[in-house]
Amino acid sequence: MSLERHTFPFSAIVGQDVLKTALLINAVDPRVGGVLIRGQKGTAKSTAVRALAEILPEISVVEGCAYGCDPNEPRTLCAACAARDALPAVRRRPRLVDLPVSATEDRLVGTLDLEHALKSGERRYEPGLLAEANRGILYVDEVNLLEDHLVDALLDSAASGVNVVEREGVRHTHPARFLLVGTMNPEEGELRPQLLDRFGLCVDIEGIDDPAERVEVMRRRRSFEDDPSGFARRWSADGKALVRRIEKAQHLLGDVELDDDLLFLIASVCSSIGVDGHRADLVMARAAAAYALLEGRREVTPAHIRAVAPMVLAHRMRRTPFDEESYSQDRLESALAASGAGAEEGASDSPAASHAGDGDGEAAVLGMRLSVDQAGSSASREDVPTRLSLEIDRVRRSYGGKRQETTSNDLSGRYVRAEPLRPGAQRDIAFDATIRAAAPFQALRESEMAIALEPSDLRNKVRRRRVGASIVFCVDASGSMGASNRMEAAKSAVLDLLVDAYQRRDRVGLVAFRGDAAEVVLAPTASVELAQLKLRSLPTGGATPLAHGLVSALQLLETESRRNDDVIPWLVLVTDGRGNVGINGGLGSEDAITAAARIRDARINTIVIDTTGVPGGGSAARDIARTAGGEYVRLAALDASALTETVRERVWSA
Incomplete structure (x- = not known):
């Protein structure tokens, strides 16, 4: 068999x-x-x-x-x-x-x-x-x-x-x-x-949501699983046609040339989008030529350039992950139109259109969207007066070393390479590397053993493990912040922190507190799109249940630590510190201090961003930072770049 x-x-x-x-x-x-x-x-x-x-x-x-x-x-x-x-x-x-x-x-x-x-x-x-x-x-x-x-x-x-x-x-x-x-x-x-x-x-x-199209997906998959050979035979003619199509295009590839006008068009599109370097220009020229040949054309047209441009530029555009997708698409459309590669009537300006008349082998059943991958921003650029960027890369912990990826000092982690065994080092022998080190000398060594080893042959395993941060933003969404017109600035700060954290593969969560309770708007996740969506709909108004927010954030971080004991917990509190709603009828300010003490005992790294406009800062927020053993920064006293450097210095030295 x-x-x-x-x-x-x-x-x-x-x-x-x-x-x-x-x-x-x-x-x-x-x-x-x-x-x-x-x-x-x-x-x-x-x-x-x-x-x-x-x-x-x-x-x-x-x-x-x-x-x-x-x-x-x-x-x-x-x-x-x-x-x-x-x-x-x-x-x-x-x-x-x-x-x-x-x-x-x-x-x-x-x-x-x-x-x-x-x-x-x-x-x-x-x-x-x-x-x-x-x-x-x-x-x-x-x-x-x-x-x-x-x-x-x-x-x-x-x-x-x-x-x-x-x-x-x-x-x-x-x-x-x-x-x-x-x-x-x-x-x-x-x-x-x-x-x-x-x-x-x-x-x-x-994927798509259309039930009829999803049914077709199931039909083909079930047919393939029931009789793979028979299914392959039924589609063999289409497969052979594709092979001939590719072979013909490969044979003619050297005959396709792009004139100066088309090269200028490509350069204009890439320049308008603002891509770094020149790789995009070269890729677009080659992709347009190959695409033209796949369509049976030996001449490249602006329509071919328009068709491949999104595939070339989708991952190269300068953007933040919080730009609206429509804004990104508009940028691309504007660049194409301004450069003379706008949509032409009757032109096949997308790969999907070029296959529209194909048979069953090219049926459009699984819906697909080609887009320049960018998410939307919850506030317009004009609405956000202050922005905060906080780098939390390379934070060191006593047991771990580099935050993103650390060389393990124990036997945990993934074996990535070997090194000579150092005197006094914990033994974690890499047998494969040890044998390779000894192999060339076997002819010179006399031993009754199958392999003669000497101390100089010994190699130790170098293990690495990824250490991420779990960051929970605890945001004051009460009326006190709305009245002082600081909520948008705080949102901007949180967005930049999320961007920076997401790029480094951390998990990010968000707690908002207002009225008489705190809400976990976003459980810690690596999805920046989900974080952006939740932050966009952040409600405001009401009293300030600060203690509720601190307790909710602490519980989230403790849960993360139980799931992964390597995680580095960070709590970023954005508030004026004036808690006026306690827990179980207690005093808001006292309960907030009690919660801050619990955060300190849990060894949570804390940054308190004070949003009051009071010269000298708000004493309430300062007291919380002091009790939590965290760092205190007053947002109104610093511009975005100064605040970024202040926080970065403290985080890197932690």
Whole structure:
């Protein structure tokens, strides 16, 4: 009995036209730079990527080469192929290589060939995933969760097209040109800007609510699961047609040229949007040419540029995550119109439109929205007089070290690499690295053991664990703040704090207190969109139940700490400190001080932002900060930049 793995056919994926177009553009011209696919779970992200590998045309590779070198491209040959007199070739499909987020660095870049070293005493390189992915697809699911040291290795190889390995006595270089495809759920954290820009195209996808279209999704999936082979046969004709379409476009790619007017148009659009660098210009030119060929055209038109522009610019626009989506779309439309690439009557100006007449294989069943990914702001720029940015990166804790990612001093955390065992260090032996260190010397050592080890061979594991902050904003939404016209300034401060925290993969929550109670507006989350939405609808007015707010915030942070004992808790209190509603009939001011003492006992890092306009500050807010063991800052006394530096200094030194 043979177990055959079946892949859902690319043509059978319902809807998702922009996603499929982005993948096909890269299939035609891998120099476009790959695709980042952002969307919720269950929106066919991984399915589309795996299906793409099945329709890529075959390539010619040097027989027996571990890197799949192209025999017709002498400049890109590995050292072994370059030294050969003859280069026999075979045909095969490009490989799809999965990079797990849990991979170690030696698995990615390659390492010492242990078996060869043990047998011969010679050091030889053992290829890793980058070698396997050369001239193929390197696929990273949940790419936003990839460890920083793996991201760095990816960036180096993606930029140069070469993997350089210098480790464990091995120095080796080999070609590493691959199509980088990443998928991610934005709610689980953002992507490092350096890696974000490395993706040529970016698409945002989502499911739909139309019941009839969802039924079609279920029908196809059930049909595939009941009879994978039969389902694949029914869609094979469409798949072969796509292969021919890609092959034809690849063959004609060198014949497509963009005249100076089109190049000026591309430059104008990118300049108007305000992207950094020139990568967007180059990507847009290549993507437009590939897209034109997919449509059967050898001439690139402004309509083709308009079609690919959102995919090129979606992740490169300068913005804050709180800009309105409509504002972002308007910016793009304005830039296109001003540059002469506005919508043309009857023009196919979007990938979805180009597939509108396709058969069942291209049916638009799964709804999809391509958008420049930005969220809305709860207040206009004119309405917010003061803004506060607080960086809380690299906060140190006695047991952890760097806040975002720390080298563990105990046996917890993920094993990422090895280092020589230092005298007095806690032993956490890395057996794989120890054996690799000893392997080249086995021929020189006499021992009855299978492997002769010496103290100098011992390697210790270096473990890393991610340490995040859980930040709860406790915001005074009572009438006292509304009367002093400070609520909008406080909202602005909270928004900037949320932006800064979200970019660093922290969890953020928000408690508002007004009237006679406190409300958990937002439980700690990593979703900046959800945080922005909740903050936008923040109510105001009524009395000031400050103690209720402090207790609610404390309970949230204690819950977070129980879930993850590595979390660093922060409470940012935005108030004038004048609590006038107590708990269970008590005095508001006394209960607030009692709650602040509980916060101190729980070792919660606290910042009290006093919003009174009283010279010298409000004594009530100051007393709360002192009792909680926190830092006191009066908002009215500082502009945004000065306040940012003041808070940053205190947080970094904590």
